[in-house]
Amino acid sequence: MTTPTPSDAHGVPVPDARKLKPPTATPGSVVVTTLFALVLLAIAGIAIRDFIIEMKWISGTEWIAAASRWISSLSWQVWMWPAAVALIIVGLWFLIVSITPRPKTHFAVAGAEDVDGYSPSTWTRRVDVARRSSAVARDVRDVLEANTVVKKRKVKVSVLLSEDSPETRAAITERVTAAIAPVAPGRTVKLKTRVKKVDQSVTPPAPIARPAMPESFAAGAAESESDSPTLIKEQS
Amino acid sequence: MNALPAGLNRVVAFLVAVAMIAVGAAAIAWELKVTWVRDRIADIDASWFDRAPDAGWWVYVLAGIAVGGIVIGFFLLSVNARPRKIGDVELPGSDNSGTLAVSPGKIAHAVADDLAHHRLVSSTRSKAVDDRKRKLLEITVIADPTTSFDDLLPVVENAQRQIRGALPGSDLRARVLIHLEKSKASAQRVN
Numbered sequence: 001m002t003t004p005t006p007s008d009a010h011g012v013p014v015p016d017a018r019k020l021k022p023p024t025a026t027p028g029s030v031v032v033t034t035l036f037a038l039v040l041l042a043i044a045g046i047a048i049r050d051f052i053i054e055m056k057w058i059s060g061t062e063w064i065a066a067a068s069r070w071i072s073s074l075s076w077q078v079w080m081w082p083a084a085v086a087l088i089i090v091g092l093w094f095l096i097v098s099i100t101p102r103p104k105t106h107f108a109v110a111g112a113e114d115v116d117g118y119s120p121s122t123w124t125r126r127v128d129v130a131r132r133s134s135a136v137a138r139d140v141r142d143v144l145e146a147n148t149v150v151k152k153r154k155v156k157v158s159v160l161l162s163e164d165s166p167e168t169r170a171a172i173t174e175r176v177t178a179a180i181a182p183v184a185p186g187r188t189v190k191l192k193t194r195v196k197k198v199d200q201s202v203t204p205p206a207p208i209a210r211p212a213m214p215e216s217f218a219a220g221a222a223e224s225e226s227d228s229p230t231l232i233k234e235q236s
Numbered sequence: 237m238n239a240l241p242a243g244l245n246r247v248v249a250f251l252v253a254v255a256m257i258a259v260g261a262a263a264i265a266w267e268l269k270v271t272w273v274r275d276r277i278a279d280i281d282a283s284w285f286d287r288a289p290d291a292g293w294w295v296y297v298l299a300g301i302a303v304g305g306i307v308i309g310f311f312l313l314s315v316n317a318r319p320r321k322i323g324d325v326e327l328p329g330s331d332n333s334g335t336l337a338v339s340p341g342k343i344a345h346a347v348a349d350d351l352a353h354h355r356l357v358s359s360t361r362s363k364a365v366d367d368r369k370r371k372l373l374e375i376t377v378i379a380d381p382t383t384s385f386d387d388l389l390p391v392v393e394n395a396q397r398q399i400r401g402a403l404p405g406s407d408l409r410a411r412v413l414i415h416l417e418k419s420k421a422s423a424q425r426v427n
Contacts, residue, residue, distance in 0.1 A: 020370055020372070023367075023374075029249035030237070032248070038309070041306065041310070047305060048302045054295045072285035073282070074282070076266070084259075085260065088260035091257035098250040099250070102237075102242070123414070124415070
């Protein structure tokens with residue numbers, strides 16, 4: 001297998017072309033370095049203040065000199081336990097941050113064109129595949145809600161249905177698979193369904209047909225009903 | 237971010253981490269009466285810290301801390317705050333008699349603006365960046381989640397072809413990021 005020579009749309013070779021790398025997040029070490037830089041600037045500010053006091057341009061107590069004298073008479077104190085443990089924990093966290101590779105934020109779209117014949121040019125995020133999957137699932141009949149979790153190999157679609165049926169399940173799986181195929185063809189769609197329970201207490205009772213009474217019996221019943229009211233018990 | 241500033245950030249973070257762990261561990265070891273640590277601390281002349289502020293050179297130490305803190309602090313901030321802009325790109329037709337050049341940011345903005353008017357695209361963002369020594373026109377296309385990838389990809393590819401057609405032989409490449417808007421009806425998670 002030979003590596004294609006980088007060239008542009010007109011076949012003009014691009015000598016400095018390098019394979020594009022996936023978009024990545026800002027390295028975590030940037031935060032540590034920025035914090036460290038701010039601490040250095042704060043210390044520099046204190047040093048300027050102490051310098052001015054040392055030159056007797058203003059009066060006051062020198063903080064760095066006080067810190068230096070405090071170190072000379074340093075002895076163990078109870079608060080040093082949590083401080084030392086915190087230093088180690090934060091230090092370990094910074095250490096992990098300094099060696100962890102920056103996270104990739106996007107993956108290459110499988111169905112898109114390449115740049116220069118060998119570099120992927122179009123990228124998307126897993127969350128966008130999830131959003132598309134949920135949108136497609138919501139379009140299927142009987143689907144009330146849809147949520148999607150996209151993993152490296154699987155797309156897990158959780159749906160809330162008004163009525164469950166094998167046809168609905170098949171339709172959701174089929175449509176989601178087709179929808180994500182252009183960008184993430186290798187992923188398997190896993191479907192998880194729930195059916196919305198209808199609250200019985202709010203369901204009106206089924207109407208009961210009352211049999212027609214003979215005319216003479218009905219007249220008698222009406223007469224007795226006016227004397228003693230009948231309690232009608234609601235069917236549940 | 238390019239390799240050099242990223243590497244510098246990692247080195248600084250590593251050194252800060254090692255210093256913090258060393259100070260914390262030394263303090264605990266001192267309290268736990270670890271002989272080796274106690275011997276090392278005993279070697280330090282503690283009274284020197286008491287005498288130093290009264291020495292004649294103390295003012296120079298303060299000046300050094302101030303200058304060093306400002307120089308290193310602003311340098312580290314500038315490394316991370318520096319925009320990864322790329323210079324103008326030379327266009328075909330440039331020769332000894334003259335140079336035709338265009339700002340990559342303006343190309344990215346023009347392409348993004350064109351894409352934003354497409355019916356399938358909700359909005360776009362664009363920037364021209366130098367990412368790990370790759371000169372890129374990064375265009376983020378934002379669309380509604382009801383828009384099919386099948387419909388969206390040809391639109392994006394057409395824009396990429398326009399960029400390549402406008403910059404023959406250039407090492408400036410397009411990187412298109414497709415984002416879909418968050419649906420209000422549901423939330424999505426990614427593991």
